[in-house]
Amino acid sequence: MISFILKRxxxxxxxxxxxxxxxxxxxRFVGDPINNMVGQDTSRADREALTERLGLNDPFIVxxxxxxxxxxxxxxxxxxxxxxxxxxxILERMSATLELSFxxxxxxxxxxxxxxxxxxxxxxxxxxxxxxxxxxxGVSLPTFLIGILLILLFGVVLRWLPTFGRGxxxxxxxxxxxxxxxxxxxxxxxxxxxxxxxQMTLIMRLVRAEMLEVLRTDFIKFARARGLPDRAVxxxxxxxxxxxxxxxxxxxxLGSLIAFAIITExxxxxxxxxxxxxxxxxxxxxxxxxxxxxxxxxxxVIINMVVDILYYAVxxxxxxxxx
Amino acid sequence: xxxRTGLLVAVAAAAIAVAAPAQAKTxxxxxxxxxxxxxxxxxxxxxxxxxxxxxxxxxxxxxxDLEIMPGLAESWKLLTPTTWEFKLRQGVKFHGGQDFxxxxxxxxxxxxxxxxxxxxxxxxxxxxxxxxxxxxxVVETPAPNPILVQDLPYLLIMDKEWSEENNATxxxxxxxxxxxxxxxxxxxxxxxxxxESHKADVKTVLKRHEGYWKxxxxxxxxxxxxxxxxxxxxxxxLISGELDMVYPVPVQDWERLDDxxxxxxxxxxxxxTIFIGFDQGRDELLYSNIKGKNPFKDQRVRAAFVHAxxxxxxxxxxxRGAATPTGLLxxxxxxxxxxxxxxxxxxxxxxxxxxxxxxxYPDGFEVTLDCPNNRYVNDEKICQxxxxxxxxxxxxxxxxxxxxxxxxxxxxxxSGYDTSFYLLGWTPGSMDVExxxxxxxxxxxxxxxxxxxxxxxxxxxKVDELTAAIGSExxxxxxxxxxxxxxxxxxxxxxxxxxxxxxxxWGVSDRVTVNQxxxxxxxxxxxxVK
Numbered sequence: 001m002i003s004f005i006l007k008r009x010x011x012x013x014x015x016x017x018x019x020x021x022x023x024x025x026x027x028r029f030v031g032d033p034i035n036n037m038v039g040q041d042t043s044r045a046d047r048e049a050l051t052e053r054l055g056l057n058d059p060f061i062v063x064x065x066x067x068x069x070x071x072x073x074x075x076x077x078x079x080x081x082x083x084x085x086x087x088x089x090i091l092e093r094m095s096a097t098l099e100l101s102f103x104x105x106x107x108x109x110x111x112x113x114x115x116x117x118x119x120x121x122x123x124x125x126x127x128x129x130x131x132x133x134x135x136x137x138g139v140s141l142p143t144f145l146i147g148i149l150l151i152l153l154f155g156v157v158l159r160w161l162p163t164f165g166r167g168x169x170x171x172x173x174x175x176x177x178x179x180x181x182x183x184x185x186x187x188x189x190x191x192x193x194x195x196x197x198x199q200m201t202l203i204m205r206l207v208r209a210e211m212l213e214v215l216r217t218d219f220i221k222f223a224r225a226r227g228l229p230d231r232a233v234x235x236x237x238x239x240x241x242x243x244x245x246x247x248x249x250x251x252x253x254l255g256s257l258i259a260f261a262i263i264t265e266x267x268x269x270x271x272x273x274x275x276x277x278x279x280x281x282x283x284x285x286x287x288x289x290x291x292x293x294x295x296x297x298x299x300x301v302i303i304n305m306v307v308d309i310l311y312y313a314v315x316x317x318x319x320x321x322x323x
Numbered sequence: 324x325x326x327r328t329g330l331l332v333a334v335a336a337a338a339i340a341v342a343a344p345a346q347a348k349t350x351x352x353x354x355x356x357x358x359x360x361x362x363x364x365x366x367x368x369x370x371x372x373x374x375x376x377x378x379x380x381x382x383x384x385x386x387x388d389l390e391i392m393p394g395l396a397e398s399w400k401l402l403t404p405t406t407w408e409f410k411l412r413q414g415v416k417f418h419g420g421q422d423f424x425x426x427x428x429x430x431x432x433x434x435x436x437x438x439x440x441x442x443x444x445x446x447x448x449x450x451x452x453x454x455x456x457x458x459x460x461v462v463e464t465p466a467p468n469p470i471l472v473q474d475l476p477y478l479l480i481m482d483k484e485w486s487e488e489n490n491a492t493x494x495x496x497x498x499x500x501x502x503x504x505x506x507x508x509x510x511x512x513x514x515x516x517x518x519e520s521h522k523a524d525v526k527t528v529l530k531r532h533e534g535y536w537k538x539x540x541x542x543x544x545x546x547x548x549x550x551x552x553x554x555x556x557x558x559x560x561l562i563s564g565e566l567d568m569v570y571p572v573p574v575q576d577w578e579r580l581d582d583x584x585x586x587x588x589x590x591x592x593x594x595x596t597i598f599i600g601f602d603q604g605r606d607e608l609l610y611s612n613i614k615g616k617n618p619f620k621d622q623r624v625r626a627a628f629v630h631a632x633x634x635x636x637x638x639x640x641x642x643r644g645a646a647t648p649t650g651l652l653x654x655x656x657x658x659x660x661x662x663x664x665x666x667x668x669x670x671x672x673x674x675x676x677x678x679x680x681x682x683x684y685p686d687g688f689e690v691t692l693d694c695p696n697n698r699y700v701n702d703e704k705i706c707q708x709x710x711x712x713x714x715x716x717x718x719x720x721x722x723x724x725x726x727x728x729x730x731x732x733x734x735x736x737x738s739g740y741d742t743s744f745y746l747l748g749w750t751p752g753s754m755d756v757e758x759x760x761x762x763x764x765x766x767x768x769x770x771x772x773x774x775x776x777x778x779x780x781x782x783x784x785k786v787d788e789l790t791a792a793i794g795s796e797x798x799x800x801x802x803x804x805x806x807x808x809x810x811x812x813x814x815x816x817x818x819x820x821x822x823x824x825x826x827x828x829w830g831v832s833d834r835v836t837v838n839q840x841x842x843x844x845x846x847x848x849x850x851x852v853k
Contacts, residue, residue, distance in 0.1 A: 043444065279524065
């Protein structure tokens, strides 16, 4: 087990280096950062001096080497735009993104799994059909549109919920949380639904499909033949056997929740890492872009590792192999 | 013991909070971009300067219509053609309680010339400042400069002692090599508003500075600024009543705002002129099918282009009637504007075709138009319209519309003016036509940093001569005559294709009244909350 985790950690370093390398090789196509860092009247000599001081004239491999070396020591440099350390900026934003992703993941699981089970058991029910139809909307409508529609309905027409931002936050150490204030909680509702909707429908459809599969298998028939109550058959035997693929997908999707929060964050002006990143793209703020991409790669690696560990817990066959 | 002191402070703070007058007037607004720094010398960008202009002040201030008003200087006069005497205002205090005096002006000017500063161009207008007494200074310019004060509203004054105490005597550098500059995240100005809290890119709160030296028109006691990047979110936040004002509002949303209850679109012409330039410098265009010669060197071809473009149609169809078609590269708000030359070139496709035929291109030719797609109001749509209008006279335009970072990375001097035909917008930083002439119209001159935005290198020695004279002529009548002469030459030679002054659009709630300045600047001094 320990060796497995260690191996994974080594792999994660390689993954992050690769991501950084690919990212770096793409930055040159994003545009010229200098023009966003100076006013229109700034002279060419000053512009060139700035380019030189930022090391943007160095060969690609030198720039990358410098970045990798500093990053290995936990230093991601200075934001071109904010003139502040990137680490500080990202850490400030991380709590907003993680809280949003966490609430969305809970929503997606808490609604997705029961809905999946229900629609599998009551295949022909009126409610099931309704849920299945609605889920199509969740899968096919783009996040941006869903966000705007929710804002229009609940923010502009009904005026129940705020249309943007995070509301009042409470700082606990370096972590800011919106869970402790009314406006913080109200602000969470629309973005988390927007972000959760796709994952929710995905999990629901997955659980439903797996359930239907499992319910057809012999051991379920045998369980019924033994006269076990429906509850035990459905939840103890069937559901448990559907969970392995669900965990894989959920794990990967949790990474996507964090990574693809970008769109939700920009629709709701949610002050998280994704918003920081998308602003950084339009400003060609290379240090922020590089740090964010490496961080997201790190999240994915860690989540995958946790998923693999969870398999051991759920699937006894794996444990047997190990022993 | 420590805990008890803390408690006492907390109780005292709570008491003050309760005692504060109940009629706090809070003004909440959103802008598409963010306040990247609180350092007034870090970035020469209009939003940053207009915003910090509420916190810091210059020797002179912009009035509601961009007119120059006395600020930290009470009066000024020309002593010799190159020296000015400024009488500084007495009794002005910084937010931190420090007295404002001549040393602060000299310090701030030197700071604009420090390594990380992006205000070197403004600071460079001054050669030396000598202190006569605590409230009198003599400013020396490198050459006679009749419009020196035009450049001073945004040369913002910081306190010398405060900056020295906090180790912020150099401007915050974009290269991150003077790390953690205190002035990047803290401010101490003389203006009517103080920074209460600032989280870059998230929220900035400002409070009224009670000790401000002057009465202000508005009644706002607190200002909350949030950047909101996405236009639909911005508009929704206004209509829902969460915000009092948002800007800019995209052209297509104006009607929606006017239809909604309690909000309206406040529009007006911006001091920014949008225009199209031609590469007239190279002997062969970089992006064209004509080889061996440059068609844009021929005045008839340039004339054919301007007569082919229907500015009224662009105004009506793309700008919903809100743009002001123009014939000049300087807007009416700019000091030195020439009314008589502002009539646009006539729209006449027949004449255009005839001119092309006369110049030897009866079937037109091909050329690439460089265009930004996220810099100016509907910039890409304007370029598309120009493309199709030119197609009607036989010119095949390849449109290359790109995000501003890519676009500016291609066309500017640092990339060797890599363009043949381009769309650009310009607001002179000094609000004076001299800046228009010396940036856009004089021949490219790397050494003297002139004509740096004359991307197509329109070049006429006579205009250069006039521009130099305009820069130093102190007799207003003579100066005006020379300005007219210079712009007349440019217009007759069709140096550029002016398009329009783009509109500014702010979404404003009926709860507030604001003053819309033509440089798109929001001055909290003129904001009133009902």
